[in-house]
Amino acid sequence: MLRVAATYALVAWIVIEAGSVLxxxxxxxxxxxxxxxxxxxxxxxxxxxxxxxxxxxPDGVKLDRxxxxxxxxxxxxxGRNTAIIALLxxxxxxxxxxxxxxxxxxxxxxxxxxxxxxDSIAVLPFTSRSSIEENQFFADGIHDDILTRLAEIDSLxxxxxxxxxxxxxxxxxxxxxxxxxxxxxxxxxxxxxxGDQVRITVQLIDAATxxxxxxRSYDDELTIENLFEVQSEIAAQIASSLRxxxxxxxxxxxxxxxxxxxDAYTAYVAGREDLLRREYESLVSAREQFAYAIELDPxxxxxxxxxxxxxxxxxxxxxxxxxxxxxxxxxxxxEKALHLDPELAQAHxxxxxxxxxxxxxxxxxxxxxxxxAAFDRSLALNPNTADAYVWYSSLRRAEGRIPEAIELxxxxxxxxxxxxxxxxxxxxxxxxxxxxxxxxxxxxQAIKLFPDWGTPYTYLSNHMLGLGRLxxxxxxxxxxxxxxxxxxxxxPLLGVYREFGDGESIAEFIHAFPSDHPLYGAGKGYWQFxxxxxxxxxxxxxxxxxxxxxxxxxxxxxxASAAIMAGxxxxxxxxxxxxxxxxxxxxxxxxxxxxxxxxxxLAHVEQQRNRPDTARRLLEQAAPIVRxxxxxxxxxxxxxxxxxxxxxxxxxxxxxALAEAVDEGYVSSxxxxxxxxxxxPIIASIKDHPRYDSLREQMYEKIEVMRxxxxxxxxxxxxxxxxxxAGTQ
Numbered sequence: 001m002l003r004v005a006a007t008y009a010l011v012a013w014i015v016i017e018a019g020s021v022l023x024x025x026x027x028x029x030x031x032x033x034x035x036x037x038x039x040x041x042x043x044x045x046x047x048x049x050x051x052x053x054x055x056x057x058p059d060g061v062k063l064d065r066x067x068x069x070x071x072x073x074x075x076x077x078x079g080r081n082t083a084i085i086a087l088l089x090x091x092x093x094x095x096x097x098x099x100x101x102x103x104x105x106x107x108x109x110x111x112x113x114x115x116x117x118x119d120s121i122a123v124l125p126f127t128s129r130s131s132i133e134e135n136q137f138f139a140d141g142i143h144d145d146i147l148t149r150l151a152e153i154d155s156l157x158x159x160x161x162x163x164x165x166x167x168x169x170x171x172x173x174x175x176x177x178x179x180x181x182x183x184x185x186x187x188x189x190x191x192x193x194x195g196d197q198v199r200i201t202v203q204l205i206d207a208a209t210x211x212x213x214x215x216r217s218y219d220d221e222l223t224i225e226n227l228f229e230v231q232s233e234i235a236a237q238i239a240s241s242l243r244x245x246x247x248x249x250x251x252x253x254x255x256x257x258x259x260x261x262x263d264a265y266t267a268y269v270a271g272r273e274d275l276l277r278r279e280y281e282s283l284v285s286a287r288e289q290f291a292y293a294i295e296l297d298p299x300x301x302x303x304x305x306x307x308x309x310x311x312x313x314x315x316x317x318x319x320x321x322x323x324x325x326x327x328x329x330x331x332x333x334x335e336k337a338l339h340l341d342p343e344l345a346q347a348h349x350x351x352x353x354x355x356x357x358x359x360x361x362x363x364x365x366x367x368x369x370x371x372x373a374a375f376d377r378s379l380a381l382n383p384n385t386a387d388a389y390v391w392y393s394s395l396r397r398a399e400g401r402i403p404e405a406i407e408l409x410x411x412x413x414x415x416x417x418x419x420x421x422x423x424x425x426x427x428x429x430x431x432x433x434x435x436x437x438x439x440x441x442x443x444x445q446a447i448k449l450f451p452d453w454g455t456p457y458t459y460l461s462n463h464m465l466g467l468g469r470l471x472x473x474x475x476x477x478x479x480x481x482x483x484x485x486x487x488x489x490x491x492p493l494l495g496v497y498r499e500f501g502d503g504e505s506i507a508e509f510i511h512a513f514p515s516d517h518p519l520y521g522a523g524k525g526y527w528q529f530x531x532x533x534x535x536x537x538x539x540x541x542x543x544x545x546x547x548x549x550x551x552x553x554x555x556x557x558x559x560a561s562a563a564i565m566a567g568x569x570x571x572x573x574x575x576x577x578x579x580x581x582x583x584x585x586x587x588x589x590x591x592x593x594x595x596x597x598x599x600x601x602l603a604h605v606e607q608q609r610n611r612p613d614t615a616r617r618l619l620e621q622a623a624p625i626v627r628x629x630x631x632x633x634x635x636x637x638x639x640x641x642x643x644x645x646x647x648x649x650x651x652x653x654x655x656x657a658l659a660e661a662v663d664e665g666y667v668s669s670x671x672x673x674x675x676x677x678x679x680x681p682i683i684a685s686i687k688d689h690p691r692y693d694s695l696r697e698q699m700y701e702k703i704e705v706m707r708x709x710x711x712x713x714x715x716x717x718x719x720x721x722x723x724x725x726a727g728t729q
Contacts, residue, residue, distance in 0.1 A: 120157040122181045123147040125168040126189040139191035141269030149235035151384035152253050155244045160386040160416035178207030198222045202234050204241055214241040224262040264296035268303050275310050280318045286310045301340035305347040308333040312353050330354050345382035348374050356395045363582040371395050386416035400593040405429050424455050431635030440726055454484030463634040468665040470496050471706035475722035487513050495670030498530050500707040534565040561674040569608045576602045591621035600643055604682045619644050631664055638672030643682040654686045658695055667699045
């Protein structure tokens with residue numbers, strides 16, 4: 001009996017040890033292993049009872065009382081002893097294997113570890129459990145601070161606030177949200193504020209299983225110290241639950257207290273909300289909020305950086321601040337922010353934005369290199385800074401490094417997948433690379449994601465215009481006008497109506513355009529230009545420039561073109577040089593991708609001013625650049641090659657280039673120049689060529705077909721057929 005008990009105990013031990021390793025490997029739940037052990041243990045009792053009643057003999061199994069002990073074979077006894085010794089050796093080997101190789105430890109770790117590696121997270125907007133509207137800003141501030149702290153952990157991919165804000169008050173389930181944002185975990189939170197007390201409830205959820213990874217509620221007195229301490233602890237707990245690796249520097253930043261003044265913090269939070277909206281009125285409010293936060297706490301680094309960003313965005317998007325003033329104020333606050341916190345990624349990114357904008361004024365000097373260094377520093381400190389990727393992409397675009405610009409925008413979309421701006425910037429870059437089909441696909445994707453946003457509709461209309469698909473351009477332009485409240489939205493279609501001879505649509509647009517609109521003067525000049533009233537257009541553009549409190553960049557080509565057509569080449573020269581000062585600089589290379597269109601216009605102006613050497617130099621530099629550019633689409637050059645060849649006196653080569661353009665789909669200059677094709681003064685020398693009239697007639701025949709398509713759609717009030725073409729061609 002003793003041998004049976006010992007043997008069973010050893011075998012059971014081996015079976016249990018093996019089960020502890022193998023069962024988790026095959027996905028068995030914990031309860032199954034417990035039942036497994038109970039069954040094995042119960043078998044031990046049964047084995048002992050069996051051995052007490054029965055005995056195994058050479059003649060088979062017999063009742064113990066019937067066995068003659070004197071006749072028991074010694075060899076059998078020795079065999080059983082040998083088996084027991086062998087089992088002991090086997091048990092010892094298994095024990096050594098489990099404990100030396102770490103198999104037992106691995107089994108436990110695998111059982112405790114989630115199946116999915118959680119390295120991506122979306123912190124959804126926190127809800128306010130208070131009826132006071134002001135407390136929602138308070139909840140937003142806590143959400144923003146936790147998100148910002150997590151974003152500084154480079155082992156985590158943290159979705160930007162712009163994207164997660166799309167899910168405020170959403171009813172969608174977490175699994176769908178996670179799939180749309182490309183993350184494995186989601187954070188939900190709620191804030192309840194009552195007087196001087198605050199309760200913050202946070203839960204970290206595995207999006208695949210909908211199970212809680214970690215959750216906790218915090219109840220505390222509302223002081224600035226307590227608030228930041230709780231937010232730091234929440235971020236640290238989330239990072240720990242996701243097994244994120246923190247450097248000592250990151251641990252310090254998680255515990256940082258940016259301000260000791262709760263009113264300054266409240267103003268800062270409100271300012272960030274306004275800044276994200278990017279509208280003129282909201283930017284004015286943001287600037288006031290950040291200034292107030294700094295007044296309350298002059299050492300608030302984040303407020304200084306945000307104020308600088310607001311000033312620069314106001315200049316870039318609305319031109320409602322004098323450029324030199326903007327740069328001076330922004331520089332002052334960036335320097336202060338970096339002095340207070342040298343490792344503030346936001347401040348480095350904003351510094352890069354300022355350096356880039358300063359460099360773009362003249363495109364001379366090392367400003368672009370300084371901007372790149374600032375962006376690199378920002379992303380090294382916080383690889384989840386979406387704005388840094390977007391602004392860095394703009395720098396690379398300005399430098400003509402389009403593939404790098406595309407890659408940076410692609411990276412921005414990884415951490416900010418629902419941010420609108422990359423969805424219209426990326427198609428522009430693809431168009432500049434000549435990837436016209438991908439440009440169309442990207443804009444259609446943007447329209448699908450943001451069906452109530454007019455910008456991608458406008459861009460797609462402009463792209464169709466550049467491709468020579470004028471009827472589709474009208475269809476998409478009308479869709480943009482239907483969605484957008486901006487009266488300027490339908491402006492680009494005026495050129496198409498001019499090609500169609502549709503004076504009624506032009507008059508309808510002009511009549512509906514509000515006379516008190518800030519750009520009314522420019523719109524009036526554009527209409528006069530289309531009517532070939534060049535003197536009137538020049539007067540309107542000049543008056544608009546004089547009346548405008550701040551310079552408007554888009555006015556440069558309008559004013560220059562009107563001056564050329566009116567024969568005022570001195571004004572044309574002055575205007576073009578002001579817009580592209582690099583063209584008259586001492587730089588070895590004065591013409592690049594960004595200013596090549598201005599260079600061609602300036603070359604024509606210099607010929608008219610009797611400066612052939614300057615014109616020759618500009619054309620020689622512009623020609624190889626134009627050859628590398630796509631011809632069609634919103635990133636195309638149109639017939640710049642034809643213009644260059646005509647100015648160089650190579651009429652036959654210019655006609656051949658025009659024939660190639662027509663074969664590729666070129667039908668109109670409306671997308672590339674202010675004037676119509678037949679009025680283009682730069683190609684005047686080829687209009688007497690024998691092939692010119694035939695090529696012009698081919699263009700007019702295509703335009704007439706498209707005009708009839710538009711008339712058909714307008715009569716039926718059904719534009720669906722024209723809209724559908726973009727997804728099939």
